[in-house]
Amino acid sequence: MIAKRIQPMVFQARRLYVELMFQVMGRALQAVSEVDASVQNDARALPVGFLFEMMVMPYGSRLIVEHVGNGRFHYHGTSAPRPVDLSIQFKHIAHAFLVLSFQEKTSVAFANDRMLVDGDISYAIRMTRVLNRLEAFILPKLVAQRAVKEYPANLHLPEKLVSAARIYLKVASNFVETVRA
Amino acid sequence: MSNKYYEFFCPVKVIAGKAALEHIPYELTGMAAKRPMIVTDKGVRAAGLLDPVIAACEESGLEIVSIYDDVPPDSSTSVVRDIAGIYRSEKCDSIIAVGGGSAIDTAKAVNILVSEGGDDIAAYAGAGVLKHPLKPFFVVPTTAGTGSEVTSVAVIADTEKHVKLPFTSSFLLPNAAIIDPRMTLTLPPHITAATAMDALTHATEAFTCMAKNPLSDAYATAAIKKISTSLLAVMDNPKDADNRLELAEASTMAGIAFSNSMVGLVHALGHATGAICQLPHGLCMSLYLPYVLEYNLESIRGPLGELLLYLDGPEVYAATPASRRAEASISAIRRLRDALYKHCKLPRTLKETGKVVEEQLERIADVALDDGAIMFNPKEVTLEDARAVLRRAWA
Incomplete structure (x- = not known):
């Protein structure tokens, strides 16, 4: 009985959590592309103006980033200026929650058919590498190991701490700018 | 609770063994198909592999209305458009692919055009674009390797834009795969x-x-x-x-x-x-x-x-x-x-x-x-x- 009563609140909390994580990830994608050379290398292969979307089906949370050139991303929030080039779509908010709460690795979610890819698969592989790199930077190692297939062996603590600090700073500044605007 | 999860899907009827080809007429009739078209390549035809398929159909009074035997090793959007044109002009109502990966993929793409309409196969590229079942479709593999007869994917080259177009949909799966040992007996x-x-x-x-x-x-x-x-x-x-x-x-x-x-x-x-x-x-x-x-x-x-x-x-x-x-x-x-x-x-x-x-x-x-x-x-x-x-x- 109690479980039934609190269920709507649980659903609401889950929705808010996924929404918040998408906002953080979108901004962090922009930040990591300004900080990390490896991410820039991966992003350079994307066409300039390439729009990437990650969303929850059918009309749930979403994030949109654009490759603005030279391996840099720009976070567009939830609306795209034109049709997106690549969309990674969670089939249900429950699946997005599993991934974003690090209960299921992104690669496992793909293997489990939790997500659909609409667009060029090779670009989706690149964007997944970028997301993995981002998670390896911004999450504590123990959590990151739950999120990525393999924690990068060559990512040592000093580099991780410095990069994470820079990324979080940029994310926070972006949030402040959004609120001010 | 375990996080284990999986999906498994294979609705293809597998017809395998001695005299399997002779089941084709019955299977076609069961889907109200009377005017099948064969899609194949020159190598398959030259090896005489079409003969038992045609004989099996003719013996049951089922006429193969059209045979397209010019599928290249890497099929293209123009080939798909041409075959779809023949299918329509001959008023065919079903497709039998006889061959390896290229013939099967081409036939899958042709089935999209003749079922959904239009001439631009690129419009159907991607995952989950198709929303309806397609025309009756049968596959007779002549190699034992690709497994294309049970996959829901086809890849066709767009020669004008120099890209490979992927098509993914469970509707691409054939209604039946006919595995007959006669088809691979002469494989080098x-x-x-x-x-x-x-x-x-x-x-x-x-x-x-x-x-x-x-x-x-x-x-x-x-x-x-x-x-x-x-x-x-x-x-x-x-x-x-x-x-x-x-x-x-x-x-x-x-x-x-x-x-x-x-x-x-x-x-x-x-x-x-x-x-x-x-x-x-x-x-x-x-x-x-x-x-x-x-x-x-x-x-x-x-x-x-x-x-x-x-x-x-x-x-x-x-x-x-x-x-x-x-x-x-x-x-x-x-x-x-x-x-x-x-x-x-x-x-x-x-x-x-x-x-x-x-x-x-x-x-x-x-x-x-x-x-x-x-x-x-x-x-x-x-x-x-x-x-x-x-x-x-x-x-």
């Missing part, structure tokens, strides 16, 4: 070997990669057992219809397995090598399989060890300590490759192909890293890892 030894190694790779990767599941495991292990017991028998005696059928069934079963659990690094490297060096897909699979298994070894020790039972039989499995079974499985695959090299000179290294130069390895590694199959490899593959596997496969 090197193609028999390469296509069987393709099927072995499908099954091995399905069993060891990230999306493995209990149902695809069952198909994968059964396919591996059939290939390991029948392939060399067929190489010794190409007219052995029983073992030919075993290989054809194994190919279909491996196709069911990998289309439900995906493949990994062997396919990523194979796709890249095929695109850059124009090597046949089956040959690439045979080349890379042991090297990739060695690379993945510590991530797949358990399942790879289990495969020894199907690769080498129960006696060897029982006599091998559990801790050595994974290595023994790789050795069994290497022995099979050595035997095939003896039989038909099927290359075991990139150098032995004589068609790859060492300078191409860098480009192959680059392209492989962006291949969709790499997502399901149990180990995260870096550019340096891919280069290392390629160096080992070189010579």
Whole structure:
């Protein structure tokens, strides 16, 4: 009985959590592309103006980033200026929650058919590498190991701490700018 | 609660064995189809493989209304448009694909156009675009390797834009796959070997990669057992219809397995090598399989060890300590490759192909890293890892 009563609140909390994580990830994608050379290398292969979307089906949370050139991303929030080039779509908010709460690795979610890819698969592989790199930077190692297939062996603590600090700073500044605007 | 989850889907009716082709008229009639079109290639027709299909239909009073026998090895959007035009002008109502991967993929794409309408197949590219069942569609494979008769994917080249268009939908699956030993009886030894190694790779990767599941495991292990017991028998005696059928069934079963659990690094490297060096897909699979298994070894020790039972039989499995079974499985695959090299000179290294130069390895590694199959490899593959596997496969 109690479980039934609190269920709507649980659903609401889950929705808010996924929404918040998408906002953080979108901004962090922009930040990591300004900080990390490896991410820039991966992003350079994307066409300039390439729009990437990650969303929850059918009309749930979403994030949109654009490759603005030279391996840099720009976070567009939830609306795209034109049709997106690549969309990674969670089939249900429950699946997005599993991934974003690090209960299921992104690669496992793909293997489990939790997500659909609409667009060029090779670009989706690149964007997944970028997301993995981002998670390896911004999450504590123990959590990151739950999120990525393999924690990068060559990512040592000093580099991780410095990069994470820079990324979080940029994310926070972006949030402040959004609120001010 | 466990996080384990999987999906498994295969609605294709499999009609396999002696006189299987003679079931085609009944199956067509059961779907109210009376005017079938055959889509095939010149090689299949020249080998006389259409004759038993046509005879089986004519004997039951079913006329094959049209035969398109000019499917190229890499089919294109214009070929698909042309065939769809013939289908419409001849008022056909169903399609029978007779051939290997290219003929089957072309027929799948033609079925989209003639069912959905229009002339621009590119408009249907991507995943999940199709929303309705298509026209009655039957597949008669003439190689035992691709498994295309049970996959929901087709790839067609757009020659104007120089891109390959992928089509993914469960509606692309044929209504039935007809596996008849007569269709593979005349397959030359090197193609028999390469296509069987393709099927072995499908099954091995399905069993060891990230999306493995209990149902695809069952198909994968059964396919591996059939290939390991029948392939060399067929190489010794190409007219052995029983073992030919075993290989054809194994190919279909491996196709069911990998289309439900995906493949990994062997396919990523194979796709890249095929695109850059124009090597046949089956040959690439045979080349890379042991090297990739060695690379993945510590991530797949358990399942790879289990495969020894199907690769080498129960006696060897029982006599091998559990801790050595994974290595023994790789050795069994290497022995099979050595035997095939003896039989038909099927290359075991990139150098032995004589068609790859060492300078191409860098480009192959680059392209492989962006291949969709790499997502399901149990180990995260870096550019340096891919280069290392390629160096080992070189010579």
